[in-house]
Amino acid sequence: MSPVKRAFHYFTRKITHSIIMVLTLTAIFILILTVLSATAAGKNYIHQIKLSFSKNITLSSYRSTDVLTCENIKKIADTLGAVNYKCLSNTLPAELLNEAGKPLDVYLKKDILVSAGFEHAGTVRSNSSSEQDELFADGTFELTEGRHLNKNDGGKALIHRNLAEANGLSVGDIIGLDFPGEIVEDLSGDYDTENMDLKGSNVQIVGIFQTAQPAEEASGLELSHLLCENSCFIDMNTYSSFFRSDGSTFFHKVTFTISNSAELENAVNTIQNLDWIDWSACSIWSDIDVYGPAIDALSSLNDLLETGLLLILLVCLLILIIIISYGVKRRKKETGILLALGITPNSIVLQHIIEALLSTVTAILLSIILSGGIVKSGSDYLINTTVNQANENGDASHNDPGILKTNPVFTLASTTIYSAALLETALVTISAIAVSVPFMRKKPNELIKI
Amino acid sequence: MLELKNINFSYNRNSFVLKNLNAAFLPGKVYAILGASGCGKTTLLSILGGLDIPDEGSVLLNGRPINEKELPDYRRKEVAFIFQNFNLIDYLTAEENLNLISTLDALPVLEKVGIDKKLAKQNALKLSGGQQQRVAVARALISDASVLLADEPTGNLDVANADAVTKLLVNYAHNLEDKCVIIVTHSADVANQADVVLKLEGGILK
Ligand SMILES: Nc1ncnc2c1ncn2[C@@H]1O[C@H](COP(=O)(O)OP(=O)(O)O)[C@@H](O)[C@H]1O
Ligand SMILES: [Mg+2]
Numbered sequence: 300m301s302p303v304k305r306a307f308h309y310f311t312r313k314i315t316h317s318i319i320m321v322l323t324l325t326a327i328f329i330l331i332l333t334v335l336s337a338t339a340a341g342k343n344y345i346h347q348i349k350l351s352f353s354k355n356i357t358l359s360s361y362r363s364t365d366v367l368t369c370e371n372i373k374k375i376a377d378t379l380g381a382v383n384y385k386c387l388s389n390t391l392p393a394e395l396l397n398e399a400g401k402p403l404d405v406y407l408k409k410d411i412l413v414s415a416g417f418e419h420a421g422t423v424r425s426n427s428s429s430e431q432d433e434l435f436a437d438g439t440f441e442l443t444e445g446r447h448l449n450k451n452d453g454g455k456a457l458i459h460r461n462l463a464e465a466n467g468l469s470v471g472d473i474i475g476l477d478f479p480g481e482i483v484e485d486l487s488g489d490y491d492t493e494n495m496d497l498k499g500s501n502v503q504i505v506g507i508f509q510t511a512q513p514a515e516e517a518s519g520l521e522l523s524h525l526l527c528e529n530s531c532f533i534d535m536n537t538y539s540s541f542f543r544s545d546g547s548t549f550f551h552k553v554t555f556t557i558s559n560s561a562e563l564e565n566a567v568n569t570i571q572n573l574d575w576i577d578w579s580a581c582s583i584w585s586d587i588d589v590y591g592p593a594i595d596a597l598s599s600l601n602d603l604l605e606t607g608l609l610l611i612l613l614v615c616l617l618i619l620i621i622i623i624s625y626g627v628k629r630r631k632k633e634t635g636i637l638l639a640l641g642i643t644p645n646s647i648v649l650q651h652i653i654e655a656l657l658s659t660v661t662a663i664l665l666s667i668i669l670s671g672g673i674v675k676s677g678s679d680y681l682i683n684t685t686v687n688q689a690n691e692n693g694d695a696s697h698n699d700p701g702i703l704k705t706n707p708v709f710t711l712a713s714t715t716i717y718s719a720a721l722l723e724t725a726l727v728t729i730s731a732i733a734v735s736v737p738f739m740r741k742k743p744n745e746l747i748k749i
Numbered sequence: 750m751l752e753l754k755n756i757n758f759s760y761n762r763n764s765f766v767l768k769n770l771n772a773a774f775l776p777g778k779v780y781a782i783l784g785a786s787g788c789g790k791t792t793l794l795s796i797l798g799g800l801d802i803p804d805e806g807s808v809l810l811n812g813r814p815i816n817e818k819e820l821p822d823y824r825r826k827e828v829a830f831i832f833q834n835f836n837l838i839d840y841l842t843a844e845e846n847l848n849l850i851s852t853l854d855a856l857p858v859l860e861k862v863g864i865d866k867k868l869a870k871q872n873a874l875k876l877s878g879g880q881q882q883r884v885a886v887a888r889a890l891i892s893d894a895s896v897l898l899a900d901e902p903t904g905n906l907d908v909a910n911a912d913a914v915t916k917l918l919v920n921y922a923h924n925l926e927d928k929c930v931i932i933v934t935h936s937a938d939v940a941n942q943a944d945v946v947l948k949l950e951g952g953i954l955k
Contacts, residue, residue, distance in 0.1 A: 300849045312840040636836045639800050640850050641825025744801040
């Protein structure tokens with residue numbers, strides 16, 4: 300009779316023994332499966348978060364005019380292998396005048412807040428080319444007359460149709476920009492006005508734009524000079540002239556776009572490691588600042604689970620060895636008889652392994668039926684608590700990151716089942732061998748009373 | 750074919766069970782071994798059957814000593830044991846206990862020892878003592894071993910069954926000429942049917 304057949308008979312006829320084995324192995328399997336699933340779900344979740352990262356990194360330097368120069372921006376972009384970079388508009392509030400120096404009528408909608416000294420103020424935006432400006436790029440504004448500003452322009456401007464109509468201005472007219480005391484005072488919060496030369500300037504209108512899609516309704520405080528209708532664009536050279544610098548064109552804010560969201564963290568680290576950037580005057584911002592706490596929490600949960608898994612496996616191994624060795628010791632007589640009948644020790648060890656594996660297979664099938672519920676809730680609970688805690692502790696909640704609010708979609712992945720099954724099979728086989736082999740060294744006479 | 754040479758054996762140092770024992774068992778013959786209870790008959794069989802190893806001396810098969818590594822092979826191919834306490838496997842039926850060591854059809858062999866098909870399909874340990882003993886005999890008969898070692902095989906049987914079993918064992922040696930049967934027994938009937946009667950006394954065979 301083959302060891303397989305003996306094992307099968309033993310498994311199907313020693314029912315109590317088989318039930319104990321199957322139940323133990325079921326418990327162990329569900330435990331392993333839960334830990335593996337939670338780890339996998341956590342990893343997957345981190346991956347999903349990283350994939351949902353915007354690929355943008357924004358570097359700002361409001362207090363220094365020599366960091367984000369054109370050359371430096373290009374240097375950083377090359378280092379990152381960035382697919383694109385965008386110099387975000389630099390903005391300054393300014394009082395808008397006509398050629399004669401008389402204040403222009405700005406748009407003041409109902410209930411709008413007008414700061415003292417800002418009754419004729421608008422916002423001056425500048426970029427290397429106005430077409431690249433985010434407000435044009437995202438479709439908020441569209442040019443309806445004249446042309447865009449480019450980097451070779453000097454003393455040129457684009458104004459809103461609203462401002463043009465209210466003040467009878469058209470392409471070719473001259474307007475003035477001025478920085479009276481109130482505005483300079485307001486600026487000093489954001490800029491190192493020591494380094495600024497706010498003497499004002501006259502610019503010629505080369506284009507007129509209008510609001511194509513109204514900007515999202517800003518909640519809370521809205522200031523008159525920040526309204527779209529009161530924005531105007533000036534060329535980079537004119538803008539630069541308000542700052543004392545070495546003359547090269549500079550920006551206060553640049554957004555780099557990388558090719559792969561998953562590389563965001565590396566890219567941020569790369570920038571942060573650039574030693575020529577004076578970090579006391581610069582700041583960097585990316586989605587990592589939003590999702591960081593959640594990712595960190597999930598990572599440490601995963602580390603914990605992975606260490607825990609090792610511990611669990613060891614404990615399970617011990618339990619299995621105890622249970623199997625109890626079973627095998629009770630089978631002293633049977634083993635003696637089999638040996639006496641000339642059945643080889645190998646064949647008997649094999650029988651014990653197969654018996655254990657029969658229990659394992661039954662346990663795994665049973666677990667899969669049962670575990671749909673148990674593993675899912677166990678794993679979901681772990682992930683959700685971790686993420687929720689991270690959300691509460693971190694600043695993620697303020698930024699309303701959609702993905703962290705949605706529950707991780709749990710699926711009992713077949714790879715996880717395979718891994719768990721493999722682990723359990725290994726445990727069982729090791730235990731069966733560890734218990735049986737030493738036993739087979741005995742002579743039949745030591746095992747049975749003949 | 751089977752020979753014992755200068756066998757010494759003891760379970761503990763102060764008292765020997767077998768002492769400088771020599772014996773030869775020839776094919777085609779039935780041997781009966783008699784002796785008082787506790788004189789070492791079972792011990793002698795277990796050494797012949799390769800279940801235990803003598804302290805000194807050797808067991809020779811066809812003139813060649815059996816070494817320890819060959820024991821599982823020797824047990825499977827050369828000898829068949831009928832244990833005093835049957836030693837059937839408890840999770841197998843009578844039939845399966847025979848198929849444990851043989852691929853032959855077990856039912857005719859069981860029939861010969863008076864175990865019918867219905868009993869053959871029952872769990873071996875659910876049978877009575879006598880029935881179990883007959884299954885144990887059948888398990889030895891089906892093995893086709895060249896040496897059959899029987900430890901009081903008729904001990905639990907009524908006269909009719911004892912007679913039948915003894916005849917089967919005797920025939921095993923007589924009908925198949927290369928087989929030898931060694932029976933430990935207290936029964937005069939069995940001894941009478943043996944070709945050679947030996948007495949174990951003081952650790953040696955006489
Ligand atoms: N496993 C054992 N350990 C120690 N002593 C044993 C063992 N088996 C048998 N003996 C002793 O060896 C002697 C021979 O036993 P045994 O061969 O069973 O005798 P028999 O079969 O002739 O009745 C007895 O005195 C018995 O007590
Ligand atoms: Mg005895």
